[in-house]
Amino acid sequence: MGEEKEEKFKTITIPASLFKKIEERIKGTEFTSVASYVTYVLREVVEEEEEEVPFSEEDEEKVKERLKALGYLD
């Protein structure tokens, strides 16, 4: 069972010069390691590229109607 279980983390390699630049960049920030910073940046990039479930104009109009009915929009 244990062997079948997917590993939680994988190792990737980045150029040493880039690693050093990131090390410098995170000094004085709340990122405690290059790995946590790189994970954060990559997650942002991946999420940015992921497609949102389409929210049609019709859906948005329905939402606006409810907001108007409740007095949140004029």
Added chain:
Amino acid sequence: MPLPKPHGGRLVNRTLSCERREAAEKEAKELPRLKLREELLSDLRNIAHGIYSPLEGFLCQDDFENVLFEKRLADDTPWTIPIILDISHEERERLELQEGDTLTLCDGSGREIALMHVESIYSYNKEEFAEKVFLTTDKAHPGVAKVYELGELLLGGEIEMFGEVEPPFSRFYLRPVETRVLFKERGWRTVAGFQTRNVPHLGHEYVQKTALTFVDGIFINPVIGKKKSGDFKDEVILAAYETLLCNYYLKENAVMSILPMEMRYAGPREAIHHAIIRKNFGCTHFIVGRDHAGVGSYYSPYAAQEIFSEFPDLGIVPVFFKSFFYCRKCMTVVNEKICPHGEEFRISFSGTKIREMLLRGEVPPPEIMRPEVAEVVKRWENPFVS
């Protein structure tokens, strides 16, 4: 600055479309049924409506353990409060429940609300749970006491909601998909979320308005639901805020809607949870004051602010405030950073003091509470949860 993406990158929607709903309702009638307590129904609705994005169901074991020990989901996304569905051994036997089964979740009256695809059934250590989440195993802590009342097993897995779980005070209830449209329509690019479980005093108003000097809008989001004895009743909080907003705020830059959810009183961990929820609603900033989501003296006054340093990847900007007081010399609301005068001039916004005054039938002075708000609160013989 655009409104932030939902936590995890995508706003979750686990409510079924009309086409799928009919089939699910039919299926639900044939499946084992589990009745949910009121606070679990709130969690279910919060998952389904994306308030808890990226959760798509109750936590499975790997996520649960990661949240407990790392304050993150198994995929490393920040998450601090376990959203769990508990069950007793007896209940599991009665339902003959196995991993891989589908379960019908019902409300207190037995009405079918949702399907749950049970991926994980697991036991857990209550003491460890309490220690990690609440930083204490003292059963006098309301959150810890609750943990010890839970069933011995937890069920994890995705849910699909087909029945509406009408929240109380539903005219004040907005889903993240709705607040995001609302903020866009108002033209807000920056929004500060304000969490509350109190009627507003001048200190709250000052914090909100200070935030409003650098953001486009304030989103006041009172938690409605099960609270501890001595907290203000939900209806009192809402009536008090309606009055305050009507009399002292510009309509175009303030919005109030409710968050139906049980308070856990987990202090620092709950502050992160509250911030994530407001990020999902579309807030760019989240206000964290003194002893946020605390109870008694279990947490140091600013522990709920300090924990944010562990989450540089949270995706919402915390805004920290020291506690405010009224200074008779300054003749305004101030804090120790900006007021040079001594203790003898200070009137504190102590919740206990306000509570005692109200219980004695006294009206808090205007230096503490707006007279209109105090009048509203006084309409209730007992404005507090018994």
